[in-house]
Amino acid sequence: MRIAQVAPLCESVPPKLYGGTERVVSCLTDELVRLGHDVTLFASGDSVTSARLESICDQALRLNKEFSPHDAPVMTQLLIEQALGNGRHFDIIHSHLDHLGFPLARRNPTPTVTTFHGRLDLPELQPVFREYAEMPMVSISNAQRQPVSWANWQDTVYHGLPQDLYGLHSNSEGYLAFLGRIAPEKRPDHAIEIAKRVGIPLRIAAKVDPADQEYFKTEIEPLLFHPLVEYLGEITDEEKNDFLGHAMALVCPYDWPEPFGLVLIESLACGTPVLAYRRGSIPEIIEDGTTGFVCEGLGEMTAAVQRIPEIDRRRCRWAFEQRFSVARMAQDYLRVYEQAIGNVCERKEEAMGFVSTFSSST
């Protein structure tokens, strides 16, 4: 199949540091190539891929110091023109640009499928989904699509990661892990409070965005001076395997409708169970009592720590292999692509009448 993958220009593919969308696009693209498909990746020029790379800028935008934020809309407009607008013949275009690709996707004879990577509960998105109601869309969890459940959803495709990126760690080193961003909605304060209540060490590996510096300084930093709490800052991909793998459990007291938590499946890949609040996609990812515990709040999560030994770490790894492998993700997407191509062929036959009318009337 001739497949175009269209990634945002914000981060390279894969990202140099953080960037969930670009990481998933990278895994999917390389797996599709491995399966023998003819894949073109539209992404920043510093991307690394086994597919054919097409790029309109040398460097991803966020970490490029020469880049002004005013450039982003211009660069994105050019990317969309290049990837979704020209006469190239792909069998399918897979856009990861949210609704921004819709205007040209609608006008492109090549079928285009869009995966939404963010939250969809923002009121300003409703008129966009109404306008482009015919666009085939993919959600990354069933919870994500709730606010616009009436849109043209083709399927939910959970993220997947390569089998060998992380390995099963059979024994933990007796600490709880918090991994990701320090931000109010991630409730790192709850993670710290739980560790103190149960008397088990907590290791925090997290970045602090400029927007969250104030929150970090005033709310979180004062909590870090405690013998049970260790703050490691931002860690690399290589360090993640052991950081997650040696933990008793990953603690995710996230208090917002997380559309998909990539870190949760990274933890499962290491064999490490997950404790998380029942929000957004969490209950779809974690099987309560089997790969971790889905909790209502702070009290319940504190109690759940005592039950971590009930969880079989091999079962966590097995769940990752069964449900969150890149192979499964690629198969799911190929099914979505075939479906979209089939639908467009049907529409093309209908449209033939329109085209002849157009050419005879002008």
Add this chain to the structure above:
Amino acid sequence: MRIAQVAPLCESVPPKLYGGTERVVSCLTDELVRLGHDVTLFASGDSVTSARLESICDQALRLNKEFSPHDAPVMTQLLIEQALGNGRHFDIIHSHLDHLGFPLARRNPTPTVTTFHGRLDLPELQPVFREYAEMPMVSISNAQRQPVSWANWQDTVYHGLPQDLYGLHSNSEGYLAFLGRIAPEKRPDHAIEIAKRVGIPLRIAAKVDPADQEYFKTEIEPLLFHPLVEYLGEITDEEKNDFLGHAMALVCPYDWPEPFGLVLIESLACGTPVLAYRRGSIPEIIEDGTTGFVCEGLGEMTAAVQRIPEIDRRRCRWAFEQRFSVARMAQDYLRVYEQAIGNVCERKEEAMGFVSTFSSST
């Protein structure tokens, strides 16, 4: 002619307060209606027009307190889809949305002309103009198009205003006027310095944007406590007529490549000469020695104040009527529209071959 005018959603048409682009679109639209054309105006719902109004939002975005800046790209995408994307049959679409309308304009069989209202010397715009090199564009001064002189410019159309919006004031009340925004590139400090050097009162009618508050507080406010200087704050459209009309001259020591200074022609409409630095479009608007003085810098402008009596105020009004009336602007644009329609008809004939090829090959 069936004409679509597409205005930005930032301000209503005409704007409630500031908003040069929306003011010009308003004047042009009403004049085209007066001339008997069938005009549709795409603009915010609080616009007031004699044309048919089509709107996707009730209120213009900038002054709407319920509006979040994140909505702007979404609303603009919907506006472009509505105005440039659907199958309506206009003879011509006139876009005032800069390059944002290009992707759908390129794919719309209706000819679309775009007027650029801002400065074009930003490097990130170059690849956009290269990509959409076939798009017919209109500049608002010859100076404006210098950085992209190779683009598909159809014409320069100077702004115009209705004859009766401002009237000739034959006698001045002996003060200099500064009107517009307090901002570093407008050099209000130079205006104040000139007034002090020549010993003539200066009246300042200007708004201060949030981004310029710091500059105002530290650089300008301390200069205002002087018997010759009077700061009036922001004034209404109604007050402008007398504020400009009673001035000896409008002082415009602008130190940036102004693409077109609407306030300069408002001043001429009142019969008030203009002193301005030789930057951007200024020498195209002001006839040196006839409707004002085009100066190289502070010293030359200070000297020019002594020569204001040489300028015949009736000659300023006459220049406005001849060169900057809305009637002249509308005629210029109608000529551009006819030219664009003609070009598209030629291209359509060529395209007929393409369409038949397309329908026979699918």
